[in-house]
Amino acid sequence: MTQPLNGITVLDFTTLLPGPLAALMLAEAGADVIKIERPGGEDMREGPPRWDGASINFGMLNRGKKSIQLDLKAKDAIARLRPLIEKADVLIEQFRPGVMERLGVGYDAIRKINPRIVYCSISGYGQKGPRSGEAGHDINYIASTGLLALSPGTQQSPTIPPALIADIAGGSFPAVMNILLGLRQRDLTGEGSYIDIAMTDAMFTFTWHALAMAAGGYGYPGPGEARLTGGSPRYQIYPTKDGKLVACGSLEPKFWASFLDAIGMTKDEVNEKDAEGAKARIASRIREQTADHWQPILAKADCCATIVASVEEALRDTQFADRGLFEHQLKGPSGATTMALPVPIAPGYRAKPGAVATAELGADDKLLG
Numbered sequence: 620m621t622q623p624l625n626g627i628t629v630l631d632f633t634t635l636l637p638g639p640l641a642a643l644m645l646a647e648a649g650a651d652v653i654k655i656e657r658p659g660g661e662d663m664r665e666g667p668p669r670w671d672g673a674s675i676n677f678g679m680l681n682r683g684k685k686s687i688q689l690d691l692k693a694k695d696a697i698a699r700l701r702p703l704i705e706k707a708d709v710l711i712e713q714f715r716p717g718v719m720e721r722l723g724v725g726y727d728a729i730r731k732i733n734p735r736i737v738y739c740s741i742s743g744y745g746q747k748g749p750r751s752g753e754a755g756h757d758i759n760y761i762a763s764t765g766l767l768a769l770s771p772g773t774q775q776s777p778t779i780p781p782a783l784i785a786d787i788a789g790g791s792f793p794a795v796m797n798i799l800l801g802l803r804q805r806d807l808t809g810e811g812s813y814i815d816i817a818m819t820d821a822m823f824t825f826t827w828h829a830l831a832m833a834a835g836g837y838g839y840p841g842p843g844e845a846r847l848t849g850g851s852p853r854y855q856i857y858p859t860k861d862g863k864l865v866a867c868g869s870l871e872p873k874f875w876a877s878f879l880d881a882i883g884m885t886k887d888e889v890n891e892k893d894a895e896g897a898k899a900r901i902a903s904r905i906r907e908q909t910a911d912h913w914q915p916i917l918a919k920a921d922c923c924a925t926i927v928a929s930v931e932e933a934l935r936d937t938q939f940a941d942r943g944l945f946e947h948q949l950k951g952p953s954g955a956t957t958m959a960l961p962v963p964i965a966p967g968y969r970a971k972p973g974a975v976a977t978a979e980l981g982a983d984d985k986l987l988g
């Protein structure tokens with residue numbers, strides 16, 4: 620089976636989540652990814668959750684990649700890496716700006732060896748600027764760009780978002796997208812390029828509604844005040860009698876009318892001009908019944924309202940399972956298998972359902988010169 624990135628070699632110097640996930644997506648689309656780890660492995664240092672005798676974090680994010688261990692500070696490190704640099708199409712790194720240069724593998728040094736390389740740096744704040752050297756994690760990136768402050772209750776009862784938005788949507792996805800652009804540009808010009816991904820950049824794209832409100836003269840919305848951040852009864856989470864939740868996204872008039880009809884309420888009973896009152900009245904109605912009661916009613920009403928599923932329940936939902944997403948397997952050191960992390964490469968581009976891959980630290984050390 621031919622995949623879009625067959626024949627593309629990626630050198631992956633990344634750690635934690637954003638870069639490893641970006642490279643995993645490239646691997647899933649057929650690229651040959653070689654991950655370079657410090658001896659012993661980055662993810663092995665603080666005793667992360669283990670499975671089958673190995674780090675499950677490492678396995679989940681690095682399946683299907685080749686793995687080499689190398690002390691980049693060793694005198695012969697660059698010489699040993701050189702054959703890989705010469706044949707690589709893509710390099711991804713995710714250290715603090717300046718680290719790769721100090722190690723002797725910054726863009727200028729690599730470009731001299733291989734001018735066709737597409738070199739992608741992922742960082743929090745970008746390669747230049749007053750904050751470029753600041754350490755940070757996802758929470759800091761969504762905090763400093765205004766995104767976190769849009770959440771309901773950020774003052775009274777702050778909540779940690781359930782997903783690493785900056786890491787994945789600000790780091791992994793833009794990295795993959797821009798690497799593909801870099802490869803396309805190389806097809807056109809014959810030359811490689813340098814890509815500076817700042818996870819904070821994309822967070823401003825996520826504040827689009829606040830920016831639109833301000834541009835429209837309505838002012839910047841406060842925490843939970845905007846239509847899609849909790850301000851509207853149409854876009855809300857309502858608890859059921861049995862401790863489950865209804866996620867209501869009945870924004871458009873026709874869906875809102877169907878939702879109210881499905882729960883047995885009228886527009887007159889729900890005065891949207893009093894948003895808090897409307898939310899309370901709907902909440903009290905939804906709380907009268909269980910999720911099992913509401914689920915078929917809301918599904919039949921076709922009104923953009925669904926029951927909030929746990930991860931376990933979602934995995935059992937045939938809608939998702941039938942797409943072959945959960946059929947890829949990760950094989951551990953003893954040969955045991957578990958479900959591999961699904962990544963959003965389209966069916967037809969990704970490996971066939973049922974593919975089994977390993978992730979073994981240092982398994983490919985022989986690739987070094």
Ligand SMILES: CC(C)(COP(=O)(O)OP(=O)(O)OC[C@H]1O[C@@H](n2cnc3c(N)ncnc32)[C@H](O)[C@@H]1OP(=O)(O)O)[C@@H](O)C(=O)NCCC(=O)NCCSC(=O)C(=O)O
Nearest residue numbers: 635656657689690691692713714715742743754755756757
């Ligand atoms: C995550 C960090 C804050 C971690 O900071 P630090 O632990 O201080 O690491 P630095 O990147 O500054 O430096 C790494 C050091 O390791 C050395 N280093 C790295 N790899 C090697 C190998 N293979 N061999 C020898 N030495 C090595 C490198 O030379 C640096 O040393 P010296 O040269 O001696 O300095 C930073 O890496 C960073 O800002 N990265 C970009 C943004 C980012 O990834 N943020 C986290 C997203 S993940 C996330 O939010 C989450 O999962 O949670």
